[in-house]
Amino acid sequence: MDVLVLIGRILFALLFLSSGVAHLVQTKAMAGYAASRGLPAAVPAVLFSGLLLLAGGLSLVLGVWADLGALLLAVFCFPTAVLMHAFWKESDAQMRQIEQTMFLKDIALGGAALMLLAFFSYAGDDLGLTITGPLFDIR
Template structure:
């Protein structure tokens, strides 16, 4: 069972590492997009999101306070969904559909991250982790 959970953690964080790389290698392009969406301090937001994704993904992957790492991912995902992917304000059907897909993906990943938080904070023996949870749910 421990190996299955580890494989799941690896598969889960691949997306966040890839996205974080984009935040750091394509900062200017992402900043322009964030600015076009009305995000305050767009460059700082892009870089902060990249840092939170790396920290959260490393935490979940290695099992270093993985519950906290899962919460860091939620902190990135929810604002991204509502600030960057406002499909309801789009008029072009193709753009609207693309933004809706991204919005729903971010919501689904936030839900999965919340479940991981609860899992890590509730299970006493996590197996194949470096530390135990930071939070303890009954």
């Protein structure tokens, strides 16, 4: 089971790690998009979210307080869904569908991150292939 959880952690975190790198490498372009969606202080927000994505993703992959890493990713996903993919504001049917899909993707990823938070917090030190145990104990 430990190996399957490790593979799952890596595969789940890949999306967040690559997105975090993109936030830091393509800050100007991403900040332009964020500003177009009405996000104030877009450049600092993009830089902060990039660091948040990297911290959460690395935490999961390395197994260093993986429960905290999962929480960080959930903290990213839910506001991103609402702020960046407000499909209910779109008048064009095609854009509305695209934004709704992106919204639901972010909500689903946030839900999965919450499940990982619960899993790591509950499994504790019984889960192998991690560097540290969980930060939280939800038993």
